[in-house]
Amino acid sequence: xxxxxxxxxxxxxxxxxxxxxxxxxxxxxxxxxxxxxxxxxxxxxxxxxxxxxxxxxxxxxxxxxxxxxxxxxxxxxxxxxxxxxxxxxxxxxxxxxxxxxxxxxxxxxxxxxxxxxxxxxxxxxxxxxxxxxxxxxxxxxxxxxxxxxxxxxxxxxxxxxxxxxxxxxxxxxxxxxxxxxxxxxxxx
Numbered sequence: 018x019x020x021x022x023x024x025x026x027x028x029x030x031x032x033x034x035x036x037x038x039x040x041x042x043x044x045x046x047x048x049x050x051x052x053x054x055x056x057x058x059x060x061x062x063x064x065x066x067x068x069x070x071x072x073x074x075x076x077x078x079x080x081x082x083x084x085x086x087x088x089x090x091x092x093x094x095x096x097x098x099x100x101x102x103x104x105x106x107x108x109x110x111x112x113x114x115x116x117x118x119x120x121x122x123x124x125x126x127x128x129x130x131x132x133x134x135x136x137x138x139x140x141x142x143x144x145x146x147x148x149x150x151x152x153x154x155x156x157x158x159x160x161x162x163x164x165x166x167x168x169x170x171x172x173x174x175x176x177x178x179x180x181x182x183x184x185x186x187x188x189x190x191x192x193x194x195x196x197x198x199x200x201x202x203x204x205x
Contacts, residue, residue, distance in 0.1 A: 079108055079121045083198065086110065086119070090196065092189045103185055105200035112196055115139045115160075127182075127203060129175030140199070143172040147179050156186075160197070163188050169204060181205065 032040065080100050087096045107124040111117050117135045125131055128143060135142060144153065152170045159166040167185045174180060183204045189196040 075122065079123070082121070083108065083110070087189070090189070091191050092195070093191060094187065094189050099187055099198070103200050105202055107201040109140060109199040109201065110196055111140065111199070113194060115197065118196070127201065128172070145173040145179065147171045160186070163194050
């Protein structure tokens with residue numbers, strides 16, 4: 018087979034999709050026969066796919082952590098359903114007094130705050146001058162109703178820069194509410 022640019026790109030994509038056993042099975046037919054005159058074209062495809070797989074794995078780990086906490090605290094909520102129906106970048110778990118007991122890595126990426134900096138504090142640490150008093154009042158009222166809700170609020174990163182955030186809050190219950198789970202994502 019003559020290896021032209023089009024064939025090399027297709028072969029390159031094909032080879033990067035193989036697992037190690039499949040590659041080993043055909044390696045003797047490929048190695049040494051191709052003299053690449055250009056960098057791998059599929060590296061972008063591979064790295065983008067790798068990043069997506071990494072993000073998916075992290076999301077699954079975050080969900081498993083919340084499921085595990087649900088088992089520990091014996092919440093009656095359908096945790097899996099919450100995650101199937103809602104997108105998130107950051108997760109924040111508070112106790113009934115709204116003190117932060119756990120955040121995921123996405124929280125650090127979104128806010129710049131590390132877990133140890135926010136534990137036992139309230140989410141008010143993220144509020145500032147542009148945080149609407151009306152939004153804060155609605156959040157307090159909805160929390161007192163003990164029902165799930167969504168709100169758009171202006172929060173502040175650790176460096177002081179504001180960002181708009183959609184927050185979906187779910188009361189987590191046994192016979193009564195013991196914790197609140199906030200799923201957050203930045204919005205424009």
